Amino acid sequence: MSHPPDHGVSRRSFLKGSAVAGIATTGITAATKAAAGPPTPDSFGPGEHEITLSVNGAKQRVKVETRTTLLDALRDRMDMTGAKKICDRGACGGCTVLVDDMPTNSCLTLAMDAVGTEVRTVEGLSNGDKTHPLVKNFVTCDALQCGFCTPGMVMSSLACLEKHDKPTPEQMRQDLSGNLCRCGTYGRVMEAIDKTANGGGK
Amino acid sequence: MTTPNPNKPRAVEISVGYKALSPKQKDRIEKIEVNPAEGDAPPWDALTEYKTVGTDVDRTDGIQKATGRAKYAYDINFPDLQQAMILRAPIARGTLKSLFLDEARAMPGITAVVALKKNGNKIRLVGDAVAAVSGKTLDLVRDAIEKIRADYETEQHNVDYLMDEDAPMIDAKGQLDEEWDEDSEVDMALTDATHTHTGTYRTEVQTHSSLETHGNTCRWDGDNLEIWASTQATFGIQGELARGLGAHNINVESVDVHAEFVGGGFGSKFSAGIEGLACALLAHEAKKPVKLMLDRHEEHTAAGNRPSALMQVRGGIDKDGKITAWDWRSFGGCGYNGRGGAVRYPNYYMNGAATRRKHKDIACDTDPARSMRAPGYPQGWFGAEMFLDELAAKASMDPLAFRLKNDSEAMRHDQWQFAADKFGWDKARAKKNDPNERYVTGVGCASARWGQLGRHGGRRQRYGMTCRIHPDGMVEARNGSQDIGTGLKTVLQILTAEELGIPASRVRAITGHTADPLGPASGGSTTTPSIAPAVRHAAFLAKNELIALVADHLGVPKKNVTCANGKVGTKDASLDFTEACKLVGQTPIEVHGERFPNYRDKPFHPGVCGVQFAEVRVDTWTGEVQVTRMFGIQDCGLVIAKKLAESQVIGAMIQGVSYAIHEQRIMDQRSGRMLNGDFLRYKITGSKDLPDIECHMHSVANGHNNTGAAGLGEPPSTATAAAIGNAVFHAIGAPVRHIPITPEKVLAAIASK
Numbered sequence: 001m002s003h004p005p006d007h008g009v010s011r012r013s014f015l016k017g018s019a020v021a022g023i024a025t026t027g028i029t030a031a032t033k034a035a036a037g038p039p040t041p042d043s044f045g046p047g048e049h050e051i052t053l054s055v056n057g058a059k060q061r062v063k064v065e066t067r068t069t070l071l072d073a074l075r076d077r078m079d080m081t082g083a084k085k086i087c088d089r090g091a092c093g094g095c096t097v098l099v100d101d102m103p104t105n106s107c108l109t110l111a112m113d114a115v116g117t118e119v120r121t122v123e124g125l126s127n128g129d130k131t132h133p134l135v136k137n138f139v140t141c142d143a144l145q146c147g148f149c150t151p152g153m154v155m156s157s158l159a160c161l162e163k164h165d166k167p168t169p170e171q172m173r174q175d176l177s178g179n180l181c182r183c184g185t186y187g188r189v190m191e192a193i194d195k196t197a198n199g200g201g202k
Numbered sequence: 203m204t205t206p207n208p209n210k211p212r213a214v215e216i217s218v219g220y221k222a223l224s225p226k227q228k229d230r231i232e233k234i235e236v237n238p239a240e241g242d243a244p245p246w247d248a249l250t251e252y253k254t255v256g257t258d259v260d261r262t263d264g265i266q267k268a269t270g271r272a273k274y275a276y277d278i279n280f281p282d283l284q285q286a287m288i289l290r291a292p293i294a295r296g297t298l299k300s301l302f303l304d305e306a307r308a309m310p311g312i313t314a315v316v317a318l319k320k321n322g323n324k325i326r327l328v329g330d331a332v333a334a335v336s337g338k339t340l341d342l343v344r345d346a347i348e349k350i351r352a353d354y355e356t357e358q359h360n361v362d363y364l365m366d367e368d369a370p371m372i373d374a375k376g377q378l379d380e381e382w383d384e385d386s387e388v389d390m391a392l393t394d395a396t397h398t399h400t401g402t403y404r405t406e407v408q409t410h411s412s413l414e415t416h417g418n419t420c421r422w423d424g425d426n427l428e429i430w431a432s433t434q435a436t437f438g439i440q441g442e443l444a445r446g447l448g449a450h451n452i453n454v455e456s457v458d459v460h461a462e463f464v465g466g467g468f469g470s471k472f473s474a475g476i477e478g479l480a481c482a483l484l485a486h487e488a489k490k491p492v493k494l495m496l497d498r499h500e501e502h503t504a505a506g507n508r509p510s511a512l513m514q515v516r517g518g519i520d521k522d523g524k525i526t527a528w529d530w531r532s533f534g535g536c537g538y539n540g541r542g543g544a545v546r547y548p549n550y551y552m553n554g555a556a557t558r559r560k561h562k563d564i565a566c567d568t569d570p571a572r573s574m575r576a577p578g579y580p581q582g583w584f585g586a587e588m589f590l591d592e593l594a595a596k597a598s599m600d601p602l603a604f605r606l607k608n609d610s611e612a613m614r615h616d617q618w619q620f621a622a623d624k625f626g627w628d629k630a631r632a633k634k635n636d637p638n639e640r641y642v643t644g645v646g647c648a649s650a651r652w653g654q655l656g657r658h659g660g661r662r663q664r665y666g667m668t669c670r671i672h673p674d675g676m677v678e679a680r681n682g683s684q685d686i687g688t689g690l691k692t693v694l695q696i697l698t699a700e701e702l703g704i705p706a707s708r709v710r711a712i713t714g715h716t717a718d719p720l721g722p723a724s725g726g727s728t729t730t731p732s733i734a735p736a737v738r739h740a741a742f743l744a745k746n747e748l749i750a751l752v753a754d755h756l757g758v759p760k761k762n763v764t765c766a767n768g769k770v771g772t773k774d775a776s777l778d779f780t781e782a783c784k785l786v787g788q789t790p791i792e793v794h795g796e797r798f799p800n801y802r803d804k805p806f807h808p809g810v811c812g813v814q815f816a817e818v819r820v821d822t823w824t825g826e827v828q829v830t831r832m833f834g835i836q837d838c839g840l841v842i843a844k845k846l847a848e849s850q851v852i853g854a855m856i857q858g859v860s861y862a863i864h865e866q867r868i869m870d871q872r873s874g875r876m877l878n879g880d881f882l883r884y885k886i887t888g889s890k891d892l893p894d895i896e897c898h899m900h901s902v903a904n905g906h907n908n909t910g911a912a913g914l915g916e917p918p919s920t921a922t923a924a925a926i927g928n929a930v931f932h933a934i935g936a937p938v939r940h941i942p943i944t945p946e947k948v949l950a951a952i953a954s955k
Contacts, residue, residue, distance in 0.1 A: 067341055076285070076339065081277035082270020084465075086413045087498040091881035094413060122270035131269065139264035142845045145853055146687025147267030148413040148465030154268060176889040180881060182413050182466050183687055184856030186889045188849065 044112070051115050055080065056124030064111040070104075071095045073111035074121065082122035082151040086180070093179030096152040097121045103159040103178070122151035125158070133201030134158055137192040140201065145183035153179050157193045166197045213237050216247035218806035218905035220613075223620040223835075223898075230616070234806070234905055239798035242735075243701070243742035246840070246910060248903035253767075254700045256901060258845040262692045262711055263463070263685070272463045275432040276495050278419040284313050286336035286484050286494035287343045288477065289350050290504065291325045294359035294567040294874025298323050302351040303333060309346040311338035314487035318480055325354060326538040327569050328874045329504035334480035336492045359567040361869040363510065363535035366564050370512070370533060376939065378402045378514040382529065391527035391556035395518025397596040398527070403515070403585035404940040405923075407535065407867035408508040408860075409501070410574055411886055414465020416505045417477050417495030420485040425455035427482055431474065432495075433459070434467035434686050435723035436716050437660075439474035446479040452486055461684040462714040468857075469573035470506040471686075472723055502879035506572025507867065509543040510535035513585035517552075523599050523607045528552040531560040532582070540565030546578045547586035548649055553610040567874060573725065575854070576652065576916035580861060580923050584941060587648040587924035591931055601928065602627055602647060614649060614811045617835045617900065622647075624898070625815040625833040635933065643819050643830070646928025650812030650836065650921040654913035655906045656731025657722065658799040665732055665797035666719030669698060669740035670790040671748055675780035677702060677709045678790075679740070681733055683721025684714045688915055689846035693730050694737050696842050697909065701741035702748075703766035704779050719794065727913025731839065732797060734909040740795025747793065751785040752777060798907070805906040810917045812836035812900075814855065816893075816925040820933045822952060825945030829859050829893040829926055837900040839912030844899060851897040851918045858922020860887035863943050 045066035052061050053073065062077050071088075074080045074097070083106055086094035090105040097106045098120040125132035134157055137143070144150040153176065160167050160175035167175070172190045181189075195201060219231040231248050238245060246252075266272040291298075298319050307315045314336045319325075325332075332352055337343040363369055373379040377400070392398055418431040427447070433439050436459045444454045464471070481494035496505060511534055518527035534543015543563040571577075594604035602622055606615060622628070627645065635642040659665045670678040679694040694711035702709075712718065722732045745765045752770045753760040755777075762772045770782035777785075817831040836851045864885045868877045878884045897918075904910050923941055931937045936951040 065339070065341060068339075072340065075277070076279070076283075079279050080270075081273065081279065084274075084413070085276065085495075086415075087881045089498065089880055089882060092413070122268075126269040126271075131265070135265070135268045138268040139260050142261055142264070142849045144261065144264055144267050145689075145846075145849055146413065146464065146466040147263075147272055148274065148687075150267050151270040154270075173889045173892070180413070180886060180888060182411050182468070182857070182886065183849075184853030184887075185849065186856070186892045187852060187895060190889075 051112055053111065053114055053119060054117070055119045056121060062111070066110070066112060068111045069107050070097070070109040070111045070114045070119070071106035074106060080121055080123055084148055084151060086148065093156060094149055094152040096155040096179065098155060098159060101162060103156050122154050125154065134161065134192065134196045136201035137195040141188045141192040141195060143185050143188040143192040145185055149179060149181040153181065153185070153189050157189060160193055161196055167193060214245060216245050216905050217249045218903045219248050220900065220902045223616050223900065224623065227616050227620065234803060236801040236803045236905055238801065238908065242798050243738045243908045245905065245908045247905060252700060253703070254696050254706050256841050256844050259692060259696055259706045259843055261689060261846055262695045267463070274414055274463045274465050275418050275430045275461065276414055276465070278430040278493065280421065280491045282490050283419070284336040284338065284484070284488050284490050284492045285340040285343055286334055286481060286492050287340065287347055288318070288331045288480060288494070288500070289333040289335070289347050289352065290500065291330040291332050291354065292328060293325055293354050293356045294328045294361060296325045296354045296356040298325060298332065299353040299355050301333060305349040306335055306346040309342065309349055311342035312346045313337055313490060314484040314492070316480060316483045316487060318476060327504070327567055329500065329569065331476040331480065334484055334494065336484040336488050359874045361566050361568050361874050362871055363564040363566045366566060368562070368564050372402070376402055378512065382516070385529070385558050387556040388527055388529045388558050392516065392518045392529070395526050396521045397593065398516065398518040399589070399593045399596050400514070400516040401589050401592055401939060403513045403588060405511045405581045405584055406865070406942060407510045408574065408865045409867060409884065410468040410470040410506060411884070412466035412468055412470060415496040415498065415501040416471060416475055417493070418474070418481050419491060419493040420481045421491035422485055425453045426458065427454060427456070428458045429478070429482065430460045431478060432464050432471060433461050433474065434464065434471040434684060434725065436461050436682055436684050436714060437720055438472055438723050439478060440716055442474050443478060443482060447482055450483060459716040460714060464684050464686040467686045467724060468575045469577065469725065472725060498881060499879045502884060503876045504569050506574070507569060508574035508577070509537070509571035511543065511545045511581035513545060513582065515585060515589045517589065517593055519593060519597055523597055523604055525552045525555045525608050528555045528557040530558065534561065534563040536563045536565050537568045537570030538565055539570045542571030542573070542577070544578045545582040547582040548651055550610045550651070551590065551605070551608040568869060575857065575919045579916070579920040580858065583648060583920045583924045584927055588927045588931065588937060588939060591646065591928045592937055600631060605647070605649070609649065611811055613807055613837065613902070614813060617811060617813045621813050621815055621833055621835045627815060630817060631932070640823050641819055641821055642933045643817060644929045644931070644933025645815060645817045646925050646932055647813060647815045648921040648924035648928060650814060650917050651809060652727060652913050652917035652920065653809030654727045654731060655800060655805060655808070655839070655904065656728055656911065658797045660720060663720050665721050665736050667733065667736040667740035667795040668719055668792065669744040669795060670792045671744050671783055671786060672790045673783055673786045673788065675708065675783040677704065678712065679709055679737060680712045680718040681721045682714070682716045682718035683729055683733060684724060686724050688724065688729065688850060689843050690729055690733070692843045692846055693734060697734055697737040698741040701738055702745055704768055727916040730842065731911045731913055734842065734911040735907040736795045736797035738908050740793055743793040743795060744791050747791045748782060752782050755785055800906045805904040807902060807904055810837045810839065810912045812917055812921060814921040814925045816922070816929045818926060818929040818933055820930060820948060822934065825948035827863050827930055827943050827948060828891070829863065832893050832895045834897040834918055835900055836897065836914070836918045837902045838914035838917070839902055839904050840910040841899045841901040842911060847899050847914060848897050850914055851899070852895050854918035855895055855897070855922050856887050856892065858919055859891065859893060859926065862923035862926040862941050864891070866942050
């Protein structure tokens with residue numbers, strides 16, 4: 001069994017797979033990086049390989065199969081259950097994490113494709129007593145009910161705020177359009193984004 | 203205070219009703235006499251001044267949810283946790299002939315394989331559970347599932363209830379094409395009516411689409427099962443699992459259920475289901491903890507739904523616009539068990555009219571119905587409220603004026619007028635669309651109704667609450683029911699804080715573990731109204747114990763001591779609440795509160811009322827409908843957590859938008875499968891479909907128990923689709939009588955004008 005280097009994995013075998021459309025954004029980013037790295041074997045698997053993922057600024061070694069998604073790696077192998085598995089098909093945004101600042105469906109991203117990238121999850125927005133203003137504003141605006149879509153909403157909202165200083169309602173709707181909520185919190189999520197953009201929650 | 207006589211409940215006079223909604227209206231407050239149970243907390247009423255109740259307290263578990271720290275059933279991990287999946291039948295109707303599990307069992311990483319059907323068992327739908335597998339990872343489990351061989355004998359199936367031989371005929375215009383049975387009273391009323399009308403209305407199957415799928419994590423310790431379940435009935439599934447496992451000859455000493463966080467339910471999660479039983483069986487066989495969560499396709503196809511409905515109404519009004527005849531027949535499009543399709547309609551409009559109501563459920567080979575947020579209401583309200591607008595149009599009456607003429611619930615009259623002003627009804631209704639414009643707008647309205655004031659307990663035991671006052675000043679409120687996103691924990695926190703006169707942040711509310719006192723399932727919008735009086739009773743008892751300690755400490759009579767505004771004592775000498783709590787000593791004060799039955803006296807209002815207004819913009823070229831604006835007013839008895847209550851009402855309206863214009867289960871008659879069993883093709887309302895929504899909570903003192911909370915989750919979902927349907931009718935001048943109101947139906951309606 002071959003062992004992939006930490007900083008890059010051959011893309012060829014994966015990009016031919018059926019999940020290509022959904023991972024296009026991250027796939028290309030990671031592929032570009034991989035191309036710049038040292039020579040890599042042509043294929044991996046079956047079985048598990050140890051890789052290193054950089055999540056919320058910390059490097060973590062984790063064993064995954066080539067088919068293991070980033071979402072499963074985070075949830076099942078690293079016990080980071082903030083990102084949620086809701087549709088597992090890139091339709092709901094519940095698993096949204098930022099991969100190199102880009103909001104990404106972690107259910108459509110292979111864990112190995114995230115090697116060499118910087119992954120940010122909802123867990124990274126709170127640390128002990130420190131909590132990101134956006135997260136606080138989600139609570140004060142009651143931008144959540146059952147809370148199951150919330151971590152994904154928070155990450156898409158964060159990406160929206162990183163993209164726009166003062167997002168307009170149209171920009172918010174656009175950036176939240178990949179996230180589904182069954183309880184109906186969209187309006188209050190937009191309030192939380194707006195409040196954060198205006199300095200609330202600090 | 204007089205000495206209570208245990209044989210005779212003391213009568214107390216309280217004020218019930220509500221303050222005026224607008225300066226144009228009057229307060230509606232009246233006195234009634236009630237008989238609280240001995241030892242219960244004294245009733246709050248319409249004149250009570252609250253410190254915390256009804257304010258914008260933050261959701262107490264919001265921070266756990268928003269940081270990702272909240273652990274749902276889906277998130278429970280153990281070092282040796284096994285993942286699991288269910289093999290589901292690919293045929294809609296038939297018999298399982300043979301099932302070979304050995305090859306799956308021998309696959310790498312597999313720890314348990316159980317059969318959920320025996321040879322000869324019936325298959326009732328595509329997606330019927332056949333076997334379940336657990337293993338080290340979900341990928342390995344999927345590999346093993348593929349190795350199971352199951353053979354079936356297929357039978358002819360039907361997945362369209364309208365194709366059933368019991369189904370009525372529908373003509374080319376979509377009207378139900380069957381003779382009405384004779385009914386002398388209704389027939390005479392129709393003959394005498396000034397205007398009559400007949401309309402056929404249809405709704406489609408809606409899936410609950412809770413974002414956390416059904417499922418659980420199970421762990422055995424000897425004969426004791428511990429389960430983390432995505433459930434709306436922690437106590438309900440205890441017995442269900444014990445019985446189910448017993449039928450598999452597994453000895454069960456206890457079932458300990460956790461559901462501290464639940465990712466939605468909307469009525470679909472009362473039962474542990476086959477996924478609960480399968481998970482417990484796998485964990486038993488694997489001798490390791492097992493997690494079994496349904497995937498999204500299973501959730502859409504085998505976890506319940508709101509059944510479809512076909513309704514026909516004929517009615518008549520007199521020259522004053524009063525409804526005199528109302529003849530209703532409806533059919534529910536159900537799953538294989540042929541149950542759960544009953545439809546209700548707003549009967550407060552036809553008081554005094556000759557009425558008849560008939561209903562029939564029709565079965566087909568699909569997933570059975572489960573209760574969904576006001577079961578039977580949004581369907582029936584859509585049919586009835588649209589019919590009202592069509593009837594009003596025949597009499598050239600404004601739909602709101604028509605409703606005011608016929609609505610027999612006085613409270614809603616205030617709501618109609620208040621909401622119409624807020625929404626700008628008169629102006630919006632008077633606006634004429636230019637026939638040459640591509641985009642047209644319209645407005646519509648509909649009423650909401652629900653009838654839950656809470657229950658006092660199950661068959662054997664009353665609901666209860668534990669309240670603890672810790673020596674460090676922290677107060678704990680515990681009940682074993684689940685908070686499925688409705689805000690139950692925050693309700694516990696607010697009520698306890700109010701009773702003790704402390705800020706909400708001093709109270710820790712804990713729900714969702716069956717080790718705590720009995721509470722109801724989250725159904726019928728009864729959780730808050732059922733538990734709230736017990737919360738108060740527990741806090742009241744705890745307060746009295748603290749008062750006794752402080753009275754002792756200060757050397758004053760107990761009756762002179764109050765616990766309010768963060769202080770415990772008399773007006774001359776008092777302690778800060780935290781100081782007072784130090785008198786508790788090492789062991790916290792712990793009391794058990796009880797849910798007494800509702801006062802027998804007639805409440806101010808037997809249920810809850812609401813109204814909703816909607817504005818739509820229709821693209822007459824494409825037929826696309828956009829809901830642009832909504833206003834809702836909703837009563838829920840005492841409004842406890844205002845911000846959360848508003849969230850729930852707004853959320854119900856968004857779900858209603860979804861029901862009215864987006865959602866539809868599409869079945870393939872040939873294969874018996876659901877064609878859109880995922881979130882890509884089963885569309886629910888998203889951020890870009892979001893109307894501008896405003897809601898107003900109407901706090902009403904009903905005087906039915908010490909707190910007076912009433913149901914909230916379901917009532918606002920009754921009205922929305924109907925209000926939108928009416929707005930589309932207004933916009934395009936022709937009714938679309940079949941939801942979802944898709945572009946093709948809109949274009950057909952425009953063409954039919």
